[in-house]
Amino acid sequence: MKLSAIVLNGVSAFDMLSGTSHKCGGLNPKEELRIGDLNNELMSIEERMHMSLSTEKIVGGRQVDDIKNWNWIGQLGGYCGGSLVADDMFLTAAHCCESTRIGQTVYFGVLNPWEDQGKAQKRKVSEMLNHPDFDRPTLTHDICMIKLDSPIDQDRNVRPICLADSASPKNTPAYVAGWGLTSEGGPQSRDLMEVSVPIVTNKECQNAYSHRPVDDTMFCAGKKEGGEDGCQGDSGGPIVTVDGDGKVSLAGVVSWGVGCARPGKFGVYSRVDTQLDFIHWSIQTLR
Template identity: 40%
Template sequence: MAGQTDSKPAAKSEGPSAKIVGGTPAEKGEFPWMVRLSMGCGGALFEKDVVLTAAHCVDGSGENDSITATGGVVDLEDSDKVEVKSKEVLQAPGYNGKGKDWALIKLAKPIDQETLPIAEDDSLNKDEFTIAGWGADKEGGEQQQKMLKATVPFVDDEKCKSAYSELIPGEELCAGLLDEGGVDSCQGDSGGPMFRKDEAGKPVQVGIVSWGEGCARKGKPGVYTEVSTFAADIKKAAKDLG
């Protein structure tokens, strides 16, 4: 989903590339924390003025006012959209293109929408997840004006490792229809959230669209940053942002 292209971590080598394949249109207000980033990635509101996205979507850490975050809508042409400039970027410390694929973007002002809590342990890393974004609806396709959503099942590390020998278990989480393909994130979805409901019925982010081989290919699930692994680091980094 995340860096989907023909190469492995496509998004990392050829620019952000990921979109929802096999999805259906999201309803306005359904995922209020969803944010579209101007470099062609997705993200989620960790706080009203902090977006959680993928490390491969940004270029290092520091002051940065070049990114525009669009929130509050499913249609990017909707007149209700809220556009806010970035203020600072924090890329995961030690990120080198493998694993640790998370980053935070501090916004110049808050976007008044609900935030998406992150998983703090791996108890929700199972069953089915929801993915959403404005990425392509097919491999090599165009990014979308309207948000799409889809449901993808958990793929355990052992099965995912057979598809991707370079998988980093414990830092990465896989999801997708392994046997038949057809549903996945794709170009333009990178950095967006993978989430599911907890026992209380509240949505929780368990993954960040990271990379994959192609989009929705049979035997090639999407690879996501395992949010629970980095929860403490993400929360500390958010506090340290100006």
């Protein structure tokens, strides 16, 4: 089924996502980069999550009904998400790592980190590397690699995702998930939420954010009319795309925006495909 034929509404878009085949094992030693089985479930939680920090949440989305469809996702500290890209490597936003301590817990394989901790796979942050060119004021190169204290045990609920190696064109449906706020200034979700948003051009996005750069380390997604977006607490979490063959790839990580789901304001994501050199270098360095 071609992506162009998919209607961007809740049921049709997500039915297509859950019907894909995600067989990727991520960037593990002696494994090639290949796509996996979208029978992934969401990941993680964090020990009672630090509520002192803003959390980004999905606005205008729906609750995930099976973790297998997001089995690469993990939760860090209750304030950020991230993606398992190898059995011991967790990719998130650099601004999330600024608030992360060594020894912090990352939770995988559960929809509700607060209630399902006994079912989660838990790993500790062992080391982390921000992109060397990360700039806090502009959030350029907003990407960070975290090494876990031990490899994940891969199963239907926890499995690494593969990485996008090229940009997706305008109007490609993209999918975002997280435990952030469900409305701007509203409550944080205890359950994993997902939303479908179309990719927009960087030119269109730059016009929406004339006060700050939208560069080639970023891409944007959302609807002009607003209503659906990530929000505080979703930072660092995954935005994925699905190609015509059902291949699911990590296109980026949740980075920044103005408000949540506001009309004329898109969500901005740190691009994976233009930062692959850093991702591979960081894995080699941390190992």
